[in-house]
Amino acid sequence: MEHLIKELVTKMADDALILGHRNSEWTGLGPVMEEDIAFSSMAQDKIGHAWALYRILQEMPGGQDPDQFAFLRPESEYKCCHLSEMPIGTYEFSLMRHFLFDHAETVRYNSLLESSFVPLQQLAKKVKGELKYHTLHAAAWILQLGKGGTESHGKMQAALDNCFPLACGIFEPGPDDVQLSDIYPGERALYEQWLDNINPILTKAALKLPENVTPAYGGRYGQHTPHLHSLLKEMGEVFRQDSAAAW
């Protein structure tokens, strides 16, 4: 049971760390100053959430220092989904990824409010309030750009077509999810709830979910896109110079 909880916390933490790193790549590059600040702030939030989750792992038997765990694992031990690994790409790609991912996070943390695993249940109360600003930000732009004229709508629809199969990979089921039923409702249930939450916003923005998609699975089993390799190399570059340094 304990190793299953560790797997759940690890994949959540890795998603937050990797996407947090990606969000931070918009610092200095945002299309307008407010968006530069928004993505930088969300990066900070995500890395804070990752840190809190790595702290939970540290408190469990066999736990490791959060920084060492975050930066020094071999690539195959990261459990992030492919969506989080993709380069920032165009602004509409990053925006759509942020919309789909933060709605998924909201569903997950809402479900954890009922978790029997106290550290996650307590953290969920904190993260839920913070995520509200992420989803408000995302929805405002999805609506504005989805309805913003032919070119704008076309770009947002293409971004959705591109991101949706990747986002479905967030909910890649684990073989023993059913044993975690007291901890959280499982990936299938979260996926259904997520669709219920994003559909009304997408409809309002005149955007259509693509049909017959193949979810981008593999991340939860340590199989990643080539993009993660270069990200990890860059992210840990300073840390690896002296992994025992005090900051």
Place this chain on the structure above:
Amino acid sequence: MDMIKIIYQSLEKVMDPEIPVLNILEMGMITDVQQDEKGIHIKMIPTFSACPAISLIKQQISDTVSKDLQLPVEVTVDTAIQWNSNRLTETAKEKLRGFGIAPPPVHHGEIDAEMLIHVTCPYCGSENTFMRSPFGTTLCRAMHFCRQCGMMFEQFKPLT
């Protein structure tokens, strides 16, 4: 005087590093103060979980209280209680306004978009304002613009 009361008086001297007009009690960041034979035990909570000032605030609490009371001080983050913006005292909200930051409205467990749109300008008092971004210079602030006086201003975000 009661020991716990003296500790609280000492805590009044510890200011929030990002909003230097407010002390950490007015911010609602202290959740428990105890004293036993080993020393003083203080529990605190950050406003946002990624607040970069947490370790600095812990250090300042420890330094200030141990200097005032000449006793060992242990400061821990309380994971059982989560900060929310209703914890800001009325005095804190008044001081925020004076500092040029619109205080958060009292919420009832949910934040809706309406609460973020109708924010009173801390400079001229007008409600003819709009939100430029739900993010700002620190994690706890959003950016707004006042159509009346033409000023950009910040709001301390309501947080559940």
